[in-house]
Amino acid sequence: MERTLIILKPDSLQRGLVGKIITRFEEKGLQIVGLKQVLITEELAAQHYAPHKGKPFYDRLVRFMTSSPVIVLALQGNGVIEIARKMMGATFGFKADPGTIRGDFAVSSSFNLIHGSDSPESAQVELALWFKPEELHSYDLANRVWTYDFSNGTPM
Ligand code: IDP
Ligand code: MG
Numbered sequence: 001m002e003r004t005l006i007i008l009k010p011d012s013l014q015r016g017l018v019g020k021i022i023t024r025f026e027e028k029g030l031q032i033v034g035l036k037q038v039l040i041t042e043e044l045a046a047q048h049y050a051p052h053k054g055k056p057f058y059d060r061l062v063r064f065m066t067s068s069p070v071i072v073l074a075l076q077g078n079g080v081i082e083i084a085r086k087m088m089g090a091t092f093g094f095k096a097d098p099g100t101i102r103g104d105f106a107v108s109s110s111f112n113l114i115h116g117s118d119s120p121e122s123a124q125v126e127l128a129l130w131f132k133p134e135e136l137h138s139y140d141l142a143n144r145v146w147t148y149d150f151s152n153g154t155p156m
Contacts, residue, residue, distance in 0.1 A: 001077060001078055001080070001155070002076070002078065002080045002081055002120070002123070003033060003074055003075065003076045003080065003123060003127060004080045004081045004084050004116060004117045004123045004127075005073070005115075005116070005117045005123055005126035005127050005130055006025070006072070006073040006074075006084060006114065006115065006116050006117075007070050007071070007072050007073075007114065007115035007116075007130075008021055008022075008070060008071040008072075008114055009064070009065065009070055009111070009112070009113055009114060009115060010064065010065065010067050010068035010069065010070055011064075011106075011108075011111040011112075011113055012071070012113045012114065013069060013070070013071065014068060015105075015113075017105055017113065018071055020105075021105075021113065021114065022071075024087060024101060025073075025075055025084070025087070028077075028083065029077065029147040029148075030075045030076065030077040030083065030084070031075065031076040031077060031141055032073060032074070032076075033074045033075070033076045033136055033137050033138070033139075034072070034074030034127075034131050034135050034136045034137065035071065035072070035073050036071070036072055036131075036135065037069050037070070037071055037072075038069060038070055038071075038072055038130075040065055040066050040069075040070060041066065042062060044129070045061075045066050046062060047129055048065075048126065048129060048130075049062065049065070061110065064110060064111065072130050072131070074127055074130075074136055078148070078155055078156075081116070081117055081118070081119065081120060081123050084116040084117075085118060087100060087101060088101050088116050089101060089102035089103040090102065090103075091109070091112060092108075092109040092112065093105075093106025093107045093108050093109070093111070093112050093113075094107050094108075094109070096112075101113060101114055102114065
């Protein structure tokens, strides 16, 4: 099954929204396979946001991400990368649709609560950047047979 990297940014913790956001993913049926709190170094922020280097908001973004701890999550599920991106909503809080995490809890263009990998390629790179192999867990959830339809042998 697919995995994705989620970061609850410093504003999620400062605003007391960590529980609410994680609950949304759990209630959707996505499986937590890694979770930790990290105070990001500038080096890690630079590696993570390397694709944005040179953009006008880059320096502020690195400062923001290193200003206070974050929560990093690895989520697993069929199509989890696209599902998580949809649940996050559009990048700018003021543009994100109601019902999404950013749409319901954020108004800012930069303080937008959450990061999620945007493709299988970036998920692979980001999971390896943020988690050691032993920090990611493979295990069966007891309710998996009610979360997915296994009547065909594979989860649908
Ligand atoms: P995403 O987080 O929705 O994938 P990206 O375009 O990858 O959006 O941008 C990474 C992060 O950089 C955003 O989540 C946001 O915090 C910040 N950001 C992106 N565009 C802007 C901007 O135009 N102004 C200020 N901050 C921005
Ligand atoms: Mg992005």
